[in-house]
Amino acid sequence: xxxxxxxxxLGAKVLVGEEHLSExxxxxxxSDMMSDVLAYSKDHSVLLTGLCNPQVVRxxxxxxxxxxxxxxxxxxxxxxxxxxxxxxxxxxSTGHRMFSACGMLYEAxxxxxxx
Amino acid sequence: MDVITFHYTISPDDFTRAGxxxxxxxxxxxxxxxxxxxxxxxxxxxxxxEINMVIxxxxxxxxxxxxxxxxxxxxxxxxxxxxxxxxxxxxxxxTAPDAVRSLGFGAGMGLPNxxxxxxEMEIHTVIGEGTTIRMVVNL
Numbered sequence: 001x002x003x004x005x006x007x008x009x010l011g012a013k014v015l016v017g018e019e020h021l022s023e024x025x026x027x028x029x030x031s032d033m034m035s036d037v038l039a040y041s042k043d044h045s046v047l048l049t050g051l052c053n054p055q056v057v058r059x060x061x062x063x064x065x066x067x068x069x070x071x072x073x074x075x076x077x078x079x080x081x082x083x084x085x086x087x088x089x090x091x092x093s094t095g096h097r098m099f100s101a102c103g104m105l106y107e108a109x110x111x112x113x114x115x
Numbered sequence: 116m117d118v119i120t121f122h123y124t125i126s127p128d129d130f131t132r133a134g135x136x137x138x139x140x141x142x143x144x145x146x147x148x149x150x151x152x153x154x155x156x157x158x159x160x161x162x163x164x165e166i167n168m169v170i171x172x173x174x175x176x177x178x179x180x181x182x183x184x185x186x187x188x189x190x191x192x193x194x195x196x197x198x199x200x201x202x203x204x205x206x207x208x209x210t211a212p213d214a215v216r217s218l219g220f221g222a223g224m225g226l227p228n229x230x231x232x233x234x235e236m237e238i239h240t241v242i243g244e245g246t247t248i249r250m251v252v253n254l
Contacts, residue, residue, distance in 0.1 A: 039231070
């Protein structure tokens with residue numbers, strides 16, 4: 001699915017990267033622990049997280065993560081928005097909680113990818 | 116054969132900036148045309164190491180040597196040292212304080228991830244003086 005599909009499913013707001021919404025996403029990872037994301041995340045994936053600090057964007061950068069979805073209405077600060085914009089990473093924000101947001105994407109056909 | 120070397124000083128207690136060196140290495144490797152798989156391995160392994168230097172030590176120095184055959188990363192910190200390396204290598208074992216966990220790290224995956232994403236890894240540690248980790252990713 002594309003990031004635009006994810007945006008629609010989650011009713012999410014685009015914070016950064018409006019111009020990249022047609023990018024394809026193949027798997028997803030939901031976690032607040034960045035070390036776990038670094039251990040298990042796959043290529044071309046989307047990261048769902050309730051953690052909101054610059055290391056979330058850094059982690060995404062290291063893994064070539066296409067898009068970060070902040071759950072529970074978390075709002076990154078200006079420095080994070082700028083970091084993401086410079087790296088071409090899309091940032092979305094949704095009011096849904098982690099469990100619900102992951103479930104909605106899973107139901108729509110986006111899976112975690114093979115272990 | 117030519118070896119290109121990059122050097123970085125990692126400042127302690129600046130969690131916001133942790134990862135800048137890894138980010139710089141990643142973009143340099145990409146520009147050099149290194150395969151995406153190798154770039155990814157180097158980026159993750161070095162980033163975990165860099166985070167560790169900020170969380171556990173008082174910063175340190177990272178030197179990266181790039182040749183046509185391999186990328187070698189040497190991370191030298193001034194820190195407490197690792198009392199039990201086997202224990203520290205176990206996935207899930209962590210001595211990080213709760214404050215670090217609330218920042219998204221300290222899950223006990225740092226050293227295991229560094230080993231997972233590098234082709235060679237050596238740890239040299241002296242209690243009370245510091246730790247040097249050498250990692251190699253083959254090209």
